[in-house]
Each structure stands twice: as C-alpha cells, then as structure tokens.
Amino acid sequence: MSQKVYVGILGATGTVGQRFIALLENHPIFEIKAIGASARSAGKIYSECTERTWKMTTDIPENIKGMTIVPCEPEHFKGCRLIFSGLDASVAGEIETNFANAGYAVFSNAKNHRMNPLVPLLVPLCNTEHFDVIKYQQEKYGYKTGMIVTNANCASTGLVVVLKALQNAFGPINKVMVHTLQAISGAGYPGVASLDIIDNVVPFIGGEEEKVESEALKMLGTINQETHEFQHLTNMKISAHCNRVPVVDGHVTNLSIEFEKDAPSVEEVIKVLKEYTCEAQSLKCPSAPKECIIVKDSPDRPQPRLDRDRYGGMAVTVGRVRECPLFDIKLSLLIHNTILGAAGSSILNAEVAVAKGIF
Amino acid sequence: MSQKVYVGILGATGTVGQRFIALLENHPIFEIKAIGASARSAGKIYSECTERTWKMTTDIPENIKGMTIVPCEPEHFKGCRLIFSGLDASVAGEIETNFANAGYAVFSNAKNHRMNPLVPLLVPLCNTEHFDVIKYQQEKYGYKTGMIVTNANCASTGLVVVLKALQNAFGPINKVMVHTLQAISGAGYPGVASLDIIDNVVPFIGGEEEKVESEALKMLGTINQETHEFQHLTNMKISAHCNRVPVVDGHVTNLSIEFEKDAPSVEEVIKVLKEYTCEAQSLKCPSAPKECIIVKDSPDRPQPRLDRDRYGGMAVTVGRVRECPLFDIKLSLLIHNTILGAAGSSILNAEVAVAKGIF
Amino acid sequence: MSQKVYVGILGATGTVGQRFIALLENHPIFEIKAIGASARSAGKIYSECTERTWKMTTDIPENIKGMTIVPCEPEHFKGCRLIFSGLDASVAGEIETNFANAGYAVFSNAKNHRMNPLVPLLVPLCNTEHFDVIKYQQEKYGYKTGMIVTNANCASTGLVVVLKALQNAFGPINKVMVHTLQAISGAGYPGVASLDIIDNVVPFIGGEEEKVESEALKMLGTINQETHEFQHLTNMKISAHCNRVPVVDGHVTNLSIEFEKDAPSVEEVIKVLKEYTCEAQSLKCPSAPKECIIVKDSPDRPQPRLDRDRYGGMAVTVGRVRECPLFDIKLSLLIHNTILGAAGSSILNAEVAVAKGIF
C-alpha cells in the first residue's frame, strides 16, 4: 500500500473526533487531510480551538495542530476519499447523507443511519460480510461512489462478537440476559456530572437498553436475498439492564445465554471463544487485534482498568465463563468503549473496506 | 418499656462492631453493657484501642469511650441478655455457640450458622415468622434461654424483601436473574484495595453468588411441620452475577423475574411493592422503616448516594419497574448494605424478638 | 420564641436552594412560606418541578412538596421577613437589591455584594460583630427595614475561623500559605464533569484563589469608625493554591502560618483552637455547633468522609498541628462546604441576627 488514503474528520473538535485524530496518528494507510466542525469553530486553527478542550492522553499530533477547521460541507473535503464522522446525532443524519451524495465513503459513529435496512451496522470483529449491502445502498440512493457505513453502540459491540462466535459454533441462541456496567466516557463530554457518579452508580442510561435489545439482532442477521435489505434475527430475545458506573473507560457486560440446542460445556465455550477469528484478521488489517477474544483464567477478570488497553483497545476480553442456573452459560466481557466501541471500530471497518476493494 | 435490655457486642473493634455501637447510641430499648474483642484488644480502653481505626462518620458514643474491652467469653458478659455478634467468620462459629450454651440470645452477622436448618436466617422486613423455629433449636441443642439468630448476606437482603412482597401477591416465582453492583464497605476494612477499584469494577466477589443463589430460598421457605427444620423453596431458581463497584455504601441489584402464573402488570407490581408491610412495623419496633419498600418514580433511581439513607438506611428502594423481554418484570433495587444489609437487620430482628416476647 | 419567623427562598430549585430547603426542615425558628425561582419554573408545583433534579439525600420536606413556585419578585414574598438567596451570581445582584429595597432582610450565598464595603461578609463562627455595619448600610442605601448580608466563599470559611481564633490569642498574623483540596459540590450542579475529575485532580478553580486571598482580609478586618465602611486587614498576606479533588462534600485546607510576634507552641495552638467560642454559641442559636473547632488527635485527620458531618456540618475540624520549617505553624482543616461553607452559614447568620434583635 504505497499510497495513503486521504481522509476527513467530521466533528473534529468533539470527543469522538479527538479520538479519531489520536488513533489515526501515524496510521499506515489513512492520512487526515481535512477536519470539519460546526460553524462556531470553522476557520480556526485546530490547536488554538481545542487548547482547553483537548482531552486525549496524548498530544494533538504535530500535523494536525496547525490545520484550519473547515465547515462540514462536502466541498471543503476535496481530495479526501473517506470521511470519519464523529458528529452529534442532532446534526449527523443530514450532513452524512450530503457527503454520501457527494461521493464520499462515510464511516459514522452516530446512531442516525444505524437502523436503515440498507446501511451496514458493523462491528469489525463480527459482521464485515455485511459490506455486501453497499451495492444495493448505492443503487437505491443513487450514491455512485458514496456510501454510509455505521458502527454499533458501544454497549452492543462486545456482546455481538461473543454471540457471533458462539452462534457459529453451537447454533442458534434463544435468550440473552445482558447486564452492563458502563464507563462515563460513553456519555461524551461534559457528559455525566461528577455529582451524579462519584460514590454512586446510576441504573439507567436513556435509550441504551432499547439499542442493546435491537442492534444485535441486525448485526447477527443476514441480507435478505430478495429485498437486499437487512433481515434481523428473529429467534433471539435480548433483555438488557444498563448501568453507569464511575469508570473512565471500559464497559463490562455480564451475560447469561440460552442456546436453542444442547448446551455446550464451559470448556467448549472457552475453546470456541479463544479460537474465534474475523475477516479483519485474515485481511491483515493494521488495527485488527492479534486475538479477537482474550479469555482470562483468573476468576476476577476482566477488569476495565487492567484489561481495556490490550491490543490497543481493539479486543474483547472475556472471563468467568461458567454454568448458569437459569440459562446455559454465564460470563463477563469487557471492551474499551471509546476504541473498539466507537472510533476504533470505524477505522478498522474502513481498513477492511480498503482491503476488500470496496473503494 | 420502662427497663432497658442490656446487650453485649462481640467483635466490637471491627467494622460491623463499630456499626453496632454507632446504631445503638441512644437506642430506646437496648443499652450496651459489655464490649468484647480479640485477646489482642482485651483489657484496653475502647477509645484508645480504636483511636486510629474508628471509621464511623459519627463519634464514638460518650458512654462507650471509656469502656474496657473484654474477651469474647460468656463470663465477661454477665448482666447482658442479648449479644450482637460482629465477629469474623473465622472465629464466629464456636464463640457464638458458647454464648448460646451459656444462655445468651445471640444475633449474628456472621455466615457460620446461617444455613443450619434450625437457625433462623432473618431479614426483618421479610420473614420474622421464622422465629418460630427457636423453640426447636433450643430443644435440639439444649440451649435453654440461649439461641442463635442470623441475618442474611447483604446482597440477599433487599432481594428477599421484594420477592416476598411479590410472592405474597402474585404467587410462586419461578426464575430470578440477579445482577448486583456492590459497595466496597461490604468487604469490611481494609477490605478492597483502592488500586483494585478506583477507575475500575470487579465482576467477581468470592462466594457471593453462591450465597445469593441459596440464602433467599431458605428465607422464602417454611418450617417443615414434621422435622421442624427449615424447608427451602424448591420451585424458585436464582442465577446471580455479583460485581464490586467503587461506591462506599449501598448495593444496587437489578432483577428479572418470572412468575409461575400470569404475569402481573407493571402497575400492579408497583402497587404491591408500595403497600407491602412487615411484622416489625405492626409491632411498632423503633428501627422499623415507615415504608418497607420505597418506589421511586424518577427513571434514574434508585441511586446509592441519594437513596441509601432513607428511613435511617432501613428501607428498600425500588425503581425502574418495567416489563422484561425475557421474563415478566424487571426492576432495580437498593439497600444500605451496612445498615439494613448487616447490623441494622440484627438490631431490628432483636427488637422484633423483644416485642414478640421471645426473650 | 413562640412565633416562627417566616422566610422565603430565592433560587429554590437550584443546588443551594435545595440545601436551604433541606436544612430548614423542622427548623425551630424559621418557617418557609414562599419559594422563588426563574420564570421557567414559576407557577409549577415544587415536587413536580424538581422530580428529576432534587439531589439532596433526604426527601423534599412534606410542607414544601406542594408549594407553588413564585417569581423572584418582592410582591410574591409578602408575609416573609427574611429571604435566603441561593441565586446564581448572574442574576443575584439586582434581585437581592430589589428585595432589600422592598424591606426584606436578604441573606445571600452569592458573591455579588460580598465586597461592598457596607455589606457584612459573615462566617457565623468568626465575625458576627460585623452586623454593626447594617445600620450604615440601611442609611446609605435607604433600605429602611431591608438589608443585605452575605456569607463567604466556601474555601475561605474554615480558614477565617482558625485565623480568628489564633489572632485573638497570639496577635497579628503576617503570612498565610493556603492549599485547598476542594470537593466537587462546591461547583454546583452539573458543575464538574466526571471525565475531568475521576482518577484525576485539577490544580485550578477559576477565580477561587483571588477570593481566598482577599475575602479573609475583609472578614478579619474592622469597621472604620469614621467612614463606617469595612477596613480590610493590611498586615496579613495570603497566598492560595486551590485544587479540585474527587470528593463529594468537604473541603480540606492545609495552612502554614507566620505570626508577627513570637510563635506559640504547638500545644498552645491546640489549646486555643479547642477553647475558641463564638457569639452564635453564647446566644444559644440552634444551628451553632457545640464546638466551633474540633481538634483531632489522630495523625491522619481531618478527612472529608469521616469528619464533614460532625455537629451537623457546622464545625471546623482541625488536625496535624505541627511546626512549619518555613513559617511558625502548619495544620490541616476541614469544613463541609455546602453546609458551614454555604447555606448553613446563611441560616446561622440569620439566627444570630434574630437573637441580636437586628430584625
């Protein structure tokens, strides 16, 4: 790959935009050529505009510091082939459509297009075969070279990787009880008020349980061969309890799972999870983790602070695989919600798209 | 009640012992007359011995400060009728038996005798009718005036109150999925290392899930009319996921519940929970909460920091009652784990025993 | 005091307003008769308006729940003699002046009038003799029965009590190095974003160091006998380093102090702090703490979580009194920033005013 792919960032001053910029520093394939933000920021130098709001733990990359922020309009992104969108849901829908119409491949973190039956909802360790829908999307919306690809809500991301691995090996899963302990970074910045979460947990995250209960069914589903639209899984039922906890990064999810057929043993489950691989790995994408699913032996893992950064935050860590008195198997899993659960997924999805020649 | 009941505290220098001492300050019925601890502390003045280890947020009560700590042997507790035990499980079993043999009524926080089929495992808002077993316990062990009464593990305490209320109203419950977010104070002092829990959660508490899955079945069970032993509930199956979170006090539990018969509506469940009352209330025990179960309307409650201290930490707070896609009903509940979940339960159990004339 | 004094609350839906309402529940002298808030809330029932925003750890008092919120205009507060203002600084200045003009005694938490040379800046454990300025304030502004009384910034409150006690006993203090570790509740709600403070401290609070370096000089100063205005202390120099830490309530302050004359011994300092009393105590005001300054012997105190609630949050706790290699004495102190450091001070100031017959 001698020539870099030029990319643009939408929402470059926000939390997700900052994460895109930090993760793309020294990226072997992608190079940022344009950074867009709201009218309030457009025209300003990036390092000046974000002097007090840059919240990454690494510095602003040298090549970005002096860039001038442009408005989030396609004409300002000429030369870019690919657009990573960290826009807020209040504006993302229309702007992303504009970019797709103008011929850009848009990889979005926003929820607006996620449930569109012609838009792939991708977790790169799980369902990159869903890129197949792109040609129908382009046909229907007249996008030509443009396209919209979304990634999942952070709380669904780890879940579907584990369910996919198990479903591949042991057949249909009927019931999934999901209990999350979600990090504050999932709510953006300023997000959760400290008075709401220090010495506290909040057993509620607005709209989150509904997303967990529905998004997974699309990601684990298939493309209908006649309508060419996504057909959600219908045999699986998910119930979610979502909680906010005082952790900076890293969502823990406890699962109880019931299979349609005979339950596998704990040892079989562990073996299948450890051996699970994904297309991003076989395509040798640079951000793909060495292992999709790390299975820990120690009984008190996974833990956010200790495990979230393994393989650059791009793997799912699983522990405590054991029998469930009510269903078949229970376990705990962890993902880094702002990397694999957000910007990192978008980037790896885009790497897969490049490797597959989708653009 | 013109005359106070004199009580002794075992394990008076530890966390649970300190909590007993703090909660019994100015108690209308009970008055501490003797405080026992290990040989290392015996003979010392209480305020000197605990100068650096007293961790309550109120001062050591004036009448306790100058007391001399005695060894945990019955002869040092003469004049006391009632013994509250905050002993560690490593020593509690034998010492408590000694006190029962010597004629004392022992109310224990330790787990040692909890599963003995002749020892009541009491949550005072749930199953004080289980005091009926005491006469059989005394008969079998030859205790005469002595007895052992235990209270439940903190993670089971709120659970059984809610299940009891629902079972009373809607009949047998088949399945209960339990997810806990437990406070650090549940592990005692020094307990959880700060490096293990700041910016972190631990999806594991040794032995806790087993207790939650079994203790409730005893508390919701009955006394067998022939053997006079406890008969555990057999129709109900419980599966627990227990997690430690960086909260000082207050365990949150998320439940999904399936009834044997037709599912009640959300409104019916709320009504039943709000109207639930217990024997400790009808006996007008001083530590009984005005409401057993507080049901919050706001969608983001209960929360540990805001709700744990209602009614002096002696009530269960419930919120988010809603339908469960997998079972019938899901909800979140909260208790103050070191008050209703520990020492407060022991004290209210003892108040009930006094009111019922059990000693 | 057979007849209660009727009071109104300005800014009743905000954090400080909520604290006023919680602290005044069952108050022996004051009874809330009117609650005011912004136009957005006016006309609404209090419990409905604050259903999701009430953040106190006790319930909304029964007599307040059903009250209708009124606009912050004097005509809606008829029958009230006293007004507690929890208004935001952006609007407090003018509204409070309106109420003083209309004849109300306004006790304000806002900073707007604090540095007015005719407005007393009162910490009730320190300088209630400054009420003497009220007659000149009324004269100058033509307030008749109206008046404005302010209380200090939370970070200055504990500081001046300790300095006052030491200055009384050992004469002028030349230098005070102040280092604060301030709780998040000092920033109001939503205030500090959790992403800024979990696993973090922020060595900066906008405008705070300037307040600490100047407010104390007014509070420890005197009323000029000719101009009848406050004359700030001129011999004392204060340097402040203010830090935000992840603590819910309770500001810790480390002090190094240099006296003008010979340095007292550590034992003399401890004795003077322990024996210090204030006018609010001698007037037997109901909110006055039993001890103004609690001196802890244990070397690791004061600590926010353990000490902030002593005497209802109305005392200063001091520990670690020792020699300073650079100045004379160093020590640590703690106050509850939202009680003694805010609404509690206002209430005790008002109790003193009633006891002194100021209105």
Next chain:
Amino acid sequence: MSQKVYVGILGATGTVGQRFIALLENHPIFEIKAIGASARSAGKIYSECTERTWKMTTDIPENIKGMTIVPCEPEHFKGCRLIFSGLDASVAGEIETNFANAGYAVFSNAKNHRMNPLVPLLVPLCNTEHFDVIKYQQEKYGYKTGMIVTNANCASTGLVVVLKALQNAFGPINKVMVHTLQAISGAGYPGVASLDIIDNVVPFIGGEEEKVESEALKMLGTINQETHEFQHLTNMKISAHCNRVPVVDGHVTNLSIEFEKDAPSVEEVIKVLKEYTCEAQSLKCPSAPKECIIVKDSPDRPQPRLDRDRYGGMAVTVGRVRECPLFDIKLSLLIHNTILGAAGSSILNAEVAVAKGIF
C-alpha cells in the same frame, strides 16, 4: 550497542518489580536474565506465581512468563551485570549490600541506602553528575565492581527537577513550600484501603514530609572535595504538606518558591523550564524524554489523568506558573509516580551509567 546488558530483578513479584519487568519489555540495552523474590515464591514459574497478582495494564512479557523465580542471593544472578531492586525496605538494606559486595551494580528503589553519604540519590533528569561519588563508595566499602545507586522518593522527584532548572538559571533558592496530592499507587499494593480514599482525601502520608524536606537537599547538593561525601544544600529550607488523593497514578505538587536574589519574571521562569535539558538527553539514553519539563499553557493543567503518560511517563509537566503573593513564584507540577518517580528513574539512571562507562 550490539550486545545487551543482562540484568536481574529483585522483588520481581511485587508492584515495583512488576513495573521493572513491564518497562524493560523490548528494552534496547537491557535484557532480564534472572528474577528474584522471597523464599515463598522462589522455585515457582513467574506466570503461575503472579497469575492473580499481576496488576500491570500490559501482559507479562512472553520471555518472562516461563522464567523460574530464584532466591534473592547473588549466586543465582550470575551472568547479570546490573540488578534492579524493587525490594521492600524491610529487607532491601542487607540484600542490596550483599549484591554490591558480590560485584553487582545495584539500582534500588528502596529507601534504605538513600541517605548514606556515599550513595548517590539520583533523579536522572536532575543530578547524574553525582555518579562521581561511586569511586569513593567502592573504595570505602571495598565493593570492587559492585555499587549501590538509589533513586528518590516519588514525591521528591519532580520537585528537584524544577528546582534544579531554576537554581541553575537564577541562583540559590531560599524557601520552598511544597503541597502534594499523591496517587494511591505510591503506597504499593494492597496499599491504601478503598474505604480510606473513595470520596475522601487523607492529609497525611507517614514519613513522607520528612523525606521531601530532606532528600531534595542531598540531590541539589554537591560532593565535598575533601571528604568525598555528599554535602547537602544548607541555604534552602523546604516545608511539605503531603496528601493522599483518589488518583491511580500521578503526583501533583504545588510549589511556592523564594529566590535568594531578585525574583525572575513569570516569563523568564517559563522559558528556563522549557529549555532545561539533562545529561541523559545529551547521552541519547533511550528512556530520556524528548523534553525534561513540559510547560502547559492551559490554566487548568497539569492534570494526572491527561498528562502523566507524556514521553512514556518520563517527563515533568508544569503549569500555572504565576507570581506568589508571599514568595516569588508559584506553580504546579506533575510526575508519573511509578515511572519517573520509581522504576523508570532506576532504568534511566542505569542507562546513563552505561553511557558514561561507569560499568
């Protein structure tokens, strides 16, 4: 440097030992050849022995996992030239002396030998010229090729770098008031109990203030040309207030500084700090940071979570340089206490020793 230097780790299972192992993974100069621990662990395989106690956020390096732990005796470290000691102070003194006697160069984190007048107390960004004392140390103790080199207490480390830079530029410093906000990792594992620090700060760390007030004077001092022992700085007086805060890693220190001569301006101080370089940089040591001192412009920095990891945790970050009303200049600084403040310092000290040909 074609040939790697073989090193051994003492105390390899503890927190500091783990940090050494993590930091030395893929080190360009040093390669771990032996790992020692207490008799309890000796003979065990490292990965098995630390399965539940490995607390780093990266995995155990592959080449270490299978190593057998040896006793901390010199004969088990043959082939190693250099020993990094993460031993506990209770045993470090004698063991380290044994290794020096046996001809090893010992780089220790323990406090035992720090104040020995012939042992250099080195912060690699500050005083590597103190290696000059080694020849006298070897002479006096008959060490031949052996030697003992120590690094400073974490709370002194950042302090001396800043003082050194300022002293070099502006001459002697008379007074330094130090206020620390120290992370929990500074206390090791299990270290600080979570009940002592969640929603809390502790204004006391046993023995810490004494270390801060004395260690800096040795590090900023010189080697006496006659006695060949360290001569501590005598003109500087330091007063320290040390506080523990709920931060995982990263000590913040607030300083007020008074110079003997005319005070430099804020701009001059900033310029000097930015331009400060150290010998480790000019020797091109691999762990030397690109900048010794990073000066942040944003008024709310440095912050532990955002700044501790810059340059791999090997730099000092400074912010808030401003005039002090009492002394000349005040500022805040931050270091990563377990990297530059501990194991990282030892490693960089050893890199300097190699580059200077000391062994």
